[in-house]
Each structure stands twice: as structure tokens, then as C-alpha cells.
Amino acid sequence: MLDQFGRDIRYLRISVTDRCNLRCRYCMPAQGVAWVDHSAILSYEQMVHIARLAAQLGVEKIRLTGGEPLVRKGLAGLVRDLKEVEGIRSVTLTTNGILLAQQLPELLDAGLDGVNISLDTLDKAQFTAITRRDGLEQVLEGLEAALAASHLLVKLNCVPSGENDNQLVPLAALARDHRLDVRFIELMPIGLGSSLPRRTESQVLDRLVEAFGPALPCPQGGGDGPGKYAAFSGFTGRVGFISAMTHQFCHQCNRVRLTATGFLKTCLQYEEGVELKPLLERGATDEALLHAIRTAIYAKPACHHFAAPRTAGDEQHNMNQIGG
Numbered sequence: 096m097l098d099q100f101g102r103d104i105r106y107l108r109i110s111v112t113d114r115c116n117l118r119c120r121y122c123m124p125a126q127g128v129a130w131v132d133h134s135a136i137l138s139y140e141q142m143v144h145i146a147r148l149a150a151q152l153g154v155e156k157i158r159l160t161g162g163e164p165l166v167r168k169g170l171a172g173l174v175r176d177l178k179e180v181e182g183i184r185s186v187t188l189t190t191n192g193i194l195l196a197q198q199l200p201e202l203l204d205a206g207l208d209g210v211n212i213s214l215d216t217l218d219k220a221q222f223t224a225i226t227r228r229d230g231l232e233q234v235l236e237g238l239e240a241a242l243a244a245s246h247l248l249v250k251l252n253c254v255p256s257g258e259n260d261n262q263l264v265p266l267a268a269l270a271r272d273h274r275l276d277v278r279f280i281e282l283m284p285i286g287l288g289s290s291l292p293r294r295t296e297s298q299v300l301d302r303l304v305e306a307f308g309p310a311l312p313c314p315q316g317g318g319d320g321p322g323k324y325a326a327f328s329g330f331t332g333r334v335g336f337i338s339a340m341t342h343q344f345c346h347q348c349n350r351v352r353l354t355a356t357g358f359l360k361t362c363l364q365y366e367e368g369v370e371l372k373p374l375l376e377r378g379a380t381d382e383a384l385l386h387a388i389r390t391a392i393y394a395k396p397a398c399h400h401f402a403a404p405r406t407a408g409d410e411q412h413n414m415n416q417i418g419g
């Protein structure tokens with residue numbers, strides 16, 4: 096459906112949990128995380144119900160995220176059920192990769208279409224410093240397993256946060272050697288991301304051009320969302336940039352988010368949207384739910400204001416509670 100600015104909303108990100116097995120510095124605090132009570136988290140049945148209604152309004156792509164989606168039991172069952180929703184063409188996953196190798200067979204069997212693996216460094220000590228946990232080998236096993244699944248679309252997401260400057264070239268080189276897109280995501284000032292140094296698209300690009308030669312135009316492809324892609328000579332995959340800070344893409348934003356607690360969130364930066372869980376639990380009719388979803392989507396804010404001072408309605412949660 097179209098929002099008030101004529102943007103066609105076709106993409107729903109569903110956060111299945113706020114829990115995570117890592118503690119990335121820009122996303123979660125080291126200690127003292129206040130987990131949402133289990134009773135406040137949507138059941139898979141409720142998520143599928145909302146997805147079915149969203150599909151009736153034109154949503155055709157769903158991405159599962161978190162927290163870490165693979166720490167919630169039975170995720171493959173959710174993938175399978177979402178794949179059966181009429182109108183949904185693709186169901187994908189964003190994961191830190193720790194549990195991926197172990198769960199990939201059942202996810203593939205359920206029909207998973209793609210996986211984005213978040214990885215900021217190939218250096219073991221740096222991985223531990225950034226994520227405050229061990230697990231680089233498991234992530235790399237997950238990446239290898241994903242690449243071996245020939246029909247699975249695989250992307251790698253890296254947030255350049257000042258701590259991993261020496262890893263930008265080695266990470267991009269993975270797209271030279273493998274059939275995957277490596278994307279650099281500008282750190283956004285949401286939650287803990289506000290207080291860390293960031294690297295801009297042009298700073299990252301300069302390093303890559305120095306290492307690999309000129310960035311060449313390449314097909315942007317369907318379903319790329321806000322990612323802008325470049326090719327380097329001799330590369331198998333592409334290098335992408337998601338640059339919300341320096342190349343704002345709000346005018347073409349086609350997504351909304353469903354948090355694990357059932358809040359349909361229409362823009363990353365604002366606490367704008369509608370609480371769907373109380374409606375579901377009150378036994379609201381599909382007509383009433385569709386009305387609530389339609390009204391919230393229509394009112395989607397025009398754009399973020401990351402570069403301006405924070406205001407009262409800005410998002411107060413950390414990224415693990417929103418889903419990234």
C-alpha cells in the first residue's frame with residue numbers, strides 16, 4: 096500500500112526476539128540488559144497472523160531479525176509458515192551467524208530465500224572486543240555453510256565503527272573470492288550507536304579504491320532496498336553501501352518493522368506506529384487489525400533526522416529491541 100508520501104510499502108522486518116548471544120558495542124550494553132518478559136513477546140502464530148494481513152496490504156518480502164533470531168527455538172517453523180502466506184515472495188534472515196551452520200539445513204528445508212550475516216572483523220581478538228563474546232570460528236562456519244547452499248542469496252553486513260578500520264579491505268575481499276555481496280552500513284545514532292565513532296561511505300570507499308582499484312558501476316538488481324552497489328575488477332560479488340547518514344534514502348523507503356512485542360514501527364528513528372499485541376489479544380477482527388495497520392503505514396514519517404539534535408519522539412530503545 097502507499098503511505099502519505101506515495102511510497103509503496105512492500106517489505107516487513109519482523110524481530111522475533113530481543114535476546115542475543117553477542118553484545119555488540121553499538122547495539123547492546125555489556126551488562127544489565129533488561130530483557131522483555133516472555134509473556135510480552137509475540138507468539139509465532141501472532142507473527143504469521145500479522146504477516147498475512149500485511150501481505151493483504153501489499154507486503155511481499157519478510158526479513159526475520161532480532162536480537163539474534165536463531166536463539167529463539169523453532170525459527171525454521173516460522174519460516175515455513177511465512178512461506179505459505181499468500182503474496183509473500185521471499186523470506187530472509189539477518190543473523191550474527193553464530194548458530195547458522197547448525198540450523199541452516201532445517202532453515203533451507205523450510206524454504207529460506209536468503210541470509211544476511213553480520214560480521215565486522217575477521218580478526219579473533221577484534222571480534223571479541225566488538226561483540227564482547229567469542230565465536231568468530233562459528234560465524235565463519237555459518238558463512239561457509241550459507242555459501243555452499245547454491246540457491247541461497249548470501250550477503251555480509253559490516254558496520255565500520257572505528258574499531259575495525261584495518262578489516263574493511265579483508266572483508267570486502269570476501270566478495271572478490273566468493274559469490275556474496277559485502278555491504279558496509281553506516282553506524283546510526285540509535286541507542287548505543289550514538290556514542291561511537293563512525294566511518295562514512297566515502298571514507299570506506301577511499302580505502303577500497305586504494306586496495307582494489309576504481310569502483311565500477313554494476314547492476315543494482317531487484318530487491319536491493321537502500322543498498323547501493325559497486326563492482327571491483329576481478330570480484331565475484333558486489334560491494335554495497337547502506338549510508339543512512341551521508342546518503343539519506345528515506346524518499347525510497349519501502350519498509351516497516353514489527354518488534355518482538357508486536358509494535359508495528361514505521362520509521363527506525365521514531366517511536367511512531369501501532370501496538371498490535373493488545374488488539375490481537377482482545378480478539379480484534381481482521382478488519383479492525385487491517386484498519387490499524389493501514390492507518391499506521393499511511394502515517395509513516397517522511398524521513399529521519401539523524402543529523403539534527405534528538406527530539407522527544409525519537410526512538411529510545413537499543414537496536415536489539417528494534418531489529419536493525
Ligand code: SAM
Binds near residue numbers: 163254418
Ligand atoms: N543479531 C542479528 C545480527 O546482528 O545480524 C540481527 C539483529 S541486528 C540488530 C541487525 C543489524 O543491525 C546488524 O547488521 C547490526 O550490525 C546492525 N546494527 C546494530 N546497531 C546498529 C547501529 N547503531 N547502526 C547501524 N547498524 C546497526
Ligand code: SF4
Binds near residue numbers: 115116119161163213
Ligand atoms: Fe546481537 Fe545483532 Fe545486536 Fe550484535 S548487532 S548485539 S548480534 S542483535
